[in-house]
Amino acid sequence: MSKERGNAVSDEKDNPWGLRTDSSRTSNPGFSRETTATEVANSFSNVVQDKTVVVVGVSPQSLGESITMAFASQSPRLLVLASRTMSKIKAVATKVKEQHPNVELQLVEVDLSSFASIREAATQINGIVDKIDILVNNAGVVDTTPRTTKDGLELQFGTNHIGIFFLTNLLMPKILKAAQKSQSKGSTRVVNMTSAGHLISPIRFSDYNFKKRPEDIPEDERPPSRPGMSFDPPPGKTYVPFVAYGQSKTANILMALSISHKLASEGVRSIATHPGSIWTDMSRNLDEEHLEMIKKTGDFWKNLDQGGATSLVAALDPKLAEDKDIIYLADCQVSVPAPHAKDPNAAERLWQLSEEIVGQKFDLGHTSNL
Ligand SMILES: NC(=O)c1ccc[n+]([C@@H]2O[C@H](COP(=O)([O-])OP(=O)(O)OC[C@H]3O[C@@H](n4cnc5c(N)ncnc54)[C@H](OP(=O)(O)O)[C@@H]3O)[C@@H](O)[C@H]2O)c1
Incomplete structure (x- = not known):
């Protein structure tokens, strides 16, 4: 472990997934995997x-709860909690x-697995x-089970990305309005x-819907090889849950x-965060093997x-506004994602594919004039 204040780059022993963190690029080099969202x-x-x-x-015992409680502790003007199950949102609100x-x-x-629900929720939020x-x-x-969204997409891609992409873009005029009103460029996140x-x-x-065998898709779309790990589907199958x-x-x-790239000049920054390993309700749909x-x-x-801490750093640290190329944090510090997750061409291709799907x-250049 080589974390030190000021200019620390953690080595790969710190993390079995080989993530490096650089604590010289945030306001708080001392923040670490042990820091809490409340502290941030x-x-x-x-x-x-x-x-x-x-x-x-937002649900009890989820990261959404700890993130919500941390924001709530510092008197935001308004907190909007949006999620799939109203009874769970209400429990956190209580x-x-x-x-x-x-x-x-x-x-x-x-419900992020339904375009109709996303449109309705966006209208509601934009009205609030x-x-x-x-x-x-x-x-x-x-x-673990292959499932689809209401609109026929593979469930995890459809919910975790397409649902988030659609909702975010339907809310974008309000995000841009915040950026226009803000005195500090890059604080809109x-x-x-x-x-x-x-x-x-x-x-x-x-093959984003997992209809093909790995040998039938281009090599650069297959899981990168990792020693001791195989992500091939069983014979005759195409779906691999973790892929x-x-x-x-x-x-x-x-x-x-x-x-971040499209809206840098508007003053909006977007950062993805790896929260670490936390026992939540996330594993509810996994079988024993997984x-x-x-x-x-x-x-x-x-x-x-x-x-919840790393997401609070991404949302709040003013120093992160300095560089639009900071797109990934782990353990409250700047980190570097896999090459396939930081390729601008792949990002643009995904943006266009996502637009086609929804x-x-x-x-965004024009949205900014709204
Ligand atoms: N826990 C970890 O170790 C870990 C590690 C890496 C990344 N993450 C990421 O952290 C995030 C939060 O996960 P968590 O661990 O807190 O899991 P969780 O307890 O299962 O919480 C997931 C939240 O997403 C909501 N959600 C799920 N499907 C939805 C849909 N179709 N529409 C709207 N909301 C939906 C859930 O609402 P309901 O409860 O009503 O279904 C819940 O509020 C996820 O993006 C996950 O990928 C977690």
Whole structure:
């Protein structure tokens, strides 16, 4: 381990997935995998105040809860909680009200696996907020069984990326409005929750719905080889759950890259975050075999408050505004994603594919005039 204050680059022993972090590029080189979301929010208290924050994916015992509680602790102007299950959003809202009675909350139901629901939720949110300073796209699913969204997409790609892409773009005019009003350029943020699982798969442009065998897709769309790991489907099958999850999490990073590059001059930054390993409800749809695989991935298990911390840094640290090429954080510091997740050509190709899939074009250059 070689983390030191000031100019530290962690070595690969720190993380079995080979992630490096550079703590010289944030305001708090001392923040680490042990830092909590509450501590991060507290250290950027003045940044949170007066902000309108939208958190997507909010349930008890989830990272959405710890992220929400951390923002709520520092008096934002308005917190909008959007998620699939209203009873769960209400449970988190009750906890916020108990601990921070003065925080204004709005609750919105959205199913990211349905275009109709996303359109409806976006209309609702756009009607509630004047601007959106911070959008945290935390919602996500992992599933062992091949399933599809209401619109026929592979469930993990459809929910974790396409749903997030569609909702974000429908909210973009309000995000741009916040950027226009902001005194500090780059403080308007879109945070995408990704995962080190992105290392497993690039975007399968020719087969994002998993209809083909790996040998039938281009080599650069297959999982990069990793010693001791095989992600080939069983004979006669095409679906590999963690490859589908990996593709969706690569998409979260490429989308952050696209937004940061397209909207750099408007003052919007987008950063994807790997939260670490945290036991949440995430594993509810995994079978025993895949649960066992997950148990082996973490060398350090964070609690919920620690799990939310990296997303709070991405949302709040003013120093991250300095460089639009910072697109990925892990353990509260700047990190480098896999080559397939930081390729600008892949990002643009994914942007266009996503527009095709949702049937709507989002020319951000023009959206900025709204
Ligand atoms: N936990 C980890 O170790 C870990 C590691 C790496 C990355 N992540 C990422 O962290 C994020 C949060 O995960 P978590 O661990 O907190 O899992 P979680 O407890 O399962 O929370 C996921 C959240 O997403 C919501 N959601 C799922 N499907 C949705 C849909 N179709 N529409 C709207 N909302 C939906 C869930 O709502 P319901 O409860 O109502 O379904 C829940 O609020 C995910 O993006 C995940 O990929 C987690």
